[in-house]
Each structure stands twice: as structure tokens, then as C-alpha cells.
Amino acid sequence: AQSVTQPDIHITVSEGASLELRCNYSYGATPYLFWYVQSPGQGLQLLLKYFSGDTLVQGIKGFEAEFKRSQSSFNLRKPSVHWSDAAEYFCAVGDNNAGNMLTFGGGTRLMVKP
Amino acid sequence: DTGVSQDPRHKITKRGQNVTFRCDPISEHNRLYWYRQTLGQGPEFLTYFQNEAQLEKSRLLSDRFSAERPKGSFSTLEIQRTEQGDSAMYLCASSIGPPGEQFFGPGTRLTVL
Secondary structure (H helix, E strand, C coil): CCEEECCCCEEEEECCCCEEECCEEECCCCCEEEEEEECCCCCEEEEEEECCCCCEEECHHHCEEEEEHHHCEEEEEECCCCHHHCEEEEEEEEECCCCCEEEECCCEEEEEEC | CCCCEEECCEEEECCCCCEEEEEECCCCCCEEEEEEECCCCCCEEEEEEECCEEEEECCCCCCCEEEECHHHCCEEEEECCCCHHHCEEEEEEEECCCCCCCEECCCEEEEEC
């Protein structure tokens, strides 16, 4: 069965600092991978996705992620964090054989210090 | 494109009552998904439809839960004889696939007293 692990439950960074959120997945074939962001009281918004091709994918709001098959990782990065980036971030893997149903990690809560 | 909508946004009910939630997907999206999210956790898959056919159901979906998508448009999720453990945020998503990125609605927060 597929699974996703986000090792960091909470991360605090200073505004303007760089950010990396870790995601490790378990899936038998080539995965579909996603990062979503959830602000308090809001639904999930897709930041970026990987289906195939270039392993470095660009998303919205200046985020990027790199798929590393050898490490089963899909880490999210941003070079300079803004206060508005404070939110909960979820990594997810899609099951190609089951209608792309998503399995989510437990999430990482990002706090931004002024 | 008005996005995925869900109704109601909040529902408070007493244990043992039945509740029904509605999801309206983005028009022309052939796939519709239901997830459940409890506090401090990531969403968990419940079930998915391709058009009007329910193709996958999670083991989380006990026999008290039923979902429908008549005519392949909106979907309803009903919980019978609610229990306190059913308290959660119920999220709906839709996509056009395969493979399809999923667009999520704002969710329905259920509180069972």
C-alpha cells in the first residue's frame, strides 16, 4: 500500500529565509506526486504536481519541488519565505491504478517569524 | 468556473442522527472524490466516482456511510446513526482525468455531540 511521510510536524523560519519541507513516499510504480497548502478554515490549494518528465517542477507562489526516485522523496522548496506562506502543507501521492485517489502525509505546519 | 462547492459548511448534530452533505464539482469534471480530515491529520480517502459509477471505496467507509452521484453531476454523502468519532472535516474534490489534478472544495465540518 502506498504511504507518505512528512517527518517535520512543525517548522519555523524567519521571513526572507529559505524553506525546505521534506516528503518521502512509498509506491510501487512511478508515482503521481502533489503538494497542497491549507490555510486555517480554507480548503486545500494545489501548489504543484509531478506526473512525469522533468524532475524539478515549478508551482505557484514561487514554490518548487524536486522528485528524486532514488530517495523516494519529493521535497518542497522556496528561496525566500513571506509571512503569508504560514499555513499547513501536505504532500500526497496518487494511485494510478485507483482513479488517482490521493494518500496524504500528516502535514507540516509552517510558522513564519517577522 | 466557480470551483468545487460544498453544503453545508458546518453541521452540528446529536449522536444517532443521520446527516447528508452535498458536493457540487467543477462542471465537466468526470471524477469526484470524498475525503475525511480529522484535526491535525492529513485527509484520508473515502470514495471516488467516475461519472455516476462509484469505483473505489475505502475500508474507512463503514456501512453507515453511503455516497451517490446521480447523473454524474453533484454528489451526496450520507452518514447514518452518527457517532462522536465521525466528527471531522469532510472534503470533496473533483478532477478531469486521467490523470487529473484534484480541486478541493472548502469542506463540511461535522460535529457530533
